[in-house]
Amino acid sequence: MAIDTDKLRLTMTVNGEAVDALVDTYKTLLEVLREDLQLTGTKHGCELGECGACAVLVDGEPVLSCLALAVECGGRQVRTVEGLTRDGRLDPLQDAFADLGAAQCGYCTPGILMTARALLDREPHPSQQRIREALSGNLCRCTGYAQIIEAVELVSKSHYTENTEAPENTEQGLARSTQPVVSSVLPDRIRS
């Protein structure tokens, strides 16, 4: 039996950029992101809504992109891991994850980063229990979660910042990349 492969025009915003595409009606948001838009940073572990690897933000809320039909996302703001990095600088969560060992194989990492970002945007200073609850739908088989939770806590409490003075590819930036930078200033976008 042939599946109806009619295409629909989909307009939405992905990582701040307008997208206007013809997509297969049966495709999930995950498939459109990975296959049509080549945004392969978003991963899949089950395609059944069970593992959390495919989490992205839709209008700021974490959504399992394997369970959302792409055509449902018309007119909405989608944010993926590719949109966490801004102006060539990593989000503080990304720095903290890299420095504290929160990413081992890195496969669950994009989904966890997006889920944690949504949490901190909503609740800048969550308790550890709140962090555990927020991430409980994202499975990680490598870390045992400890270093992940520590990284989110560090960003929320100790105000982990990216080094705004030194882009990564400079000597100074290189030095920081091996040394966690902890400052007492919380970045503005986490406060808001």
Add this chain to the structure above:
Amino acid sequence: MKSIYRTVGKARRRVDGRAKVTGQTRFADDIVLPRMLHGRLLRSPHPHARVVKIETSKAAAHPGVHLVLTGEHFPIPYGILPVSHDEHALCPDKVRFVGDPVAAVIARDEITAAEAIALIDVEYELLRTIASPEDSLAHPEPRIHDYGDEGNIHKLVALQFGDVDAAIAGAAHVFDDVFFFEGNTHLPLEQHSAVGLKDPDGKLVVYSSTQTPHYLHRALAKALAMPAAHIRVIATPNGGGFGGKSDPFNHEVVVAKAAMLLDRPVKITLSREEVFYCHRGRHPVLMRYRTGVTADGRITGIDLQTLLDGGAYGSYGAASTFYTGALQTVTYQVPRYRFRGCRVFTNKPPCGPKRGHGTPQSRFGQEVQLDKIAERLAIDPADLRLRIVAPPDSLTANYLQVRTIGLADCIRQVTERSGWREKHGKLPHGRGVGLACSSYLSGAGLPINWNELPHSGVQLKLDRSGGVTAFCGATEIGQGSDDVLVGIVAEILGIDPFDVRAVTGDTDLTPVDLGSYSSRVTLMMGNAAVQAAERAREILAEAVSRKLAIPKDRLVFAARRVFDAEAPDTGVTFQEAVCLAEARFGTVGTTGSYTPPKSPARFKGGGVGPSPTYSYTAAVVEVDVDPETGWIAVPYVWIAHDIGRALNPTLARGQVEGSVYMGLGEALMEEQVFRRLPARLSHALVHKFPSILEYKSPTSLDMPEIVTDLIEHPDPAGPFGAKEVGQGPLLPIMPAVANAVYDAVGVRIDEIPITPDKIVRALAAKASGKPARVGPAAFPAIGWPEPILVTPPDEGGDGRASNAPVRSKRKADAGIEATVTAKA
């Protein structure tokens, strides 16, 4: 203590950390190539059947389909071990488990391939299903394979080191216990994926999420009858492996064949359900430990029997069988030892190596039995273990070479940190603590394909830009092997890890490393990297020494400079040093290799177990058991791991805590189990829950607070003294949970996983005056072969067998009822 090293031992961001947190790590399924086609496999719905006929014409005619493949395209079998090349990419004549593939469709996209798969008709002739080890032993026919030791027994091994029967007969106490460890699976978050293509020269390239590109390279060359030199395997970073991506897999061979036939790139990514069928996970193991001890708790001898449910194929199973009996002797002094193991074929997905490979199951039995021994002898379980810890630099009864052993320190550390002495036997009913220990290989001492070649090679290219590229066949599976490689090179050359580029896991570009298994990479690749980097340093030092007229031994390599130790301002930059060397000697490149030392074991079967050195772990787990519901919560785990030296403590800690996590999953919930469909549906033996939702694994809400200590006594066998850390720390968790449950509510759960229903059952049994235990009742009678007899080194043995047993001489051993030790 201030370290003399600048990179080694420093907690740092791993070199591939940025790629991982930006989603730029390119996993196999992230590869998209022009003109790429997609494949799906048709898998058997029957556990055991003859393939009578496959009708593919409708599928082949389906619009968008480019190729349909069946077993006739793949006449040559392959397999990971030379002794069991029993797999075909697509089954030619027989299927052996639900999920065994019989056909493949290559089409313009996955959905078209799936449509065409549904159009293939397969006629099967059903065969009797062999569902369990008991079934295999009782029914030699129909045979699942036409090889193996007999009937449906794949492998029988029997080894004896010294007069065990006399040692046990003369013991003050004899403990005889039967344990069961249920199978479970790796559940890597990344589904297996592979892309095959024909490169512009007409050669084959395969990208795959494999832990063992070298073995896949060999398997492809054999299965496709192609020259290995015309095949390039590139291991993409694995999204978790844990042993589950160490075999050559059907879809890898299929994409290779299809790409060569179609001259287009072909990708197959497995669904999660298919990953459960690929399996190669933890063997279900039934085991019987008969152990003699003296009045003060010293072991006089162990007589161990294990029965492994191997599933449908050989996989690593012959090695897994030996591993269930290999490492008992490297933790504690066991002067005499007999081990007999039996692996059977069943019509289930094949079992293989999962983190700890064959050793966690029998470690569970050994450590729970030690807890029973300690109680009966009224010795604290920590004190008992401290009394019998194996001595350093000793040879065990089965000829394994113990080098550094920090186990006593590990035990002291976790007992102090946890408040063990104030807690064990003293917490209120429902709360308890349990202790267990373990050890693991730092790399298998023998290669899978026996030869004299190095196990790991590293090449360095030093560029006049000041950059260094390190080439090695090692495979990044999340553990941080790229970082270990780069960190070692940077340390020796005095540069930053980010100055070194790692090129790894590519059979065209990199020297062979056998793969990411047996916890071998840090030690073996690390030693090869040390050698290559020291050779490079020597070349640079020679050039700089001549230029600056400073003796070579006064030169220091640090902070991206090469300078005079006595006058640090006199020196050159690292880049200048490379240019000086290149000008004097030509292009600068070096190699390093590592081959493990020869094992003193000279008997058949002595090849599994030897390692250059062993890691050690001790753990205390605290549990909270609700006596009403049996619910088990784990609030705390204290763990100490003898790692020799932590090259990057951030990664080392991650390996330990990831092991604790995976161990708790195995202890409390994870199980790969099967059920029969109702007779009206086919009565097939199917996976009970091939989905992540129902295959329970711990979430962030389930994880305890983990207190991790790394015990660092540098081991001469390892690079900068490093030993393994990826697998050993998993092993003590399951027995420590079991021992803690006993401390909490006084019931023995002698099987894994320990679930609330078992605790409720055991408590009910206890309340009605029956033995307070849930576990296997008996070990079946197995017709063991005459054991290979080897005199232990302490009794004058030279590592050789003193007999040559004839396979037909078999002695049936009576099965036994479990002895039960219950808490009063």
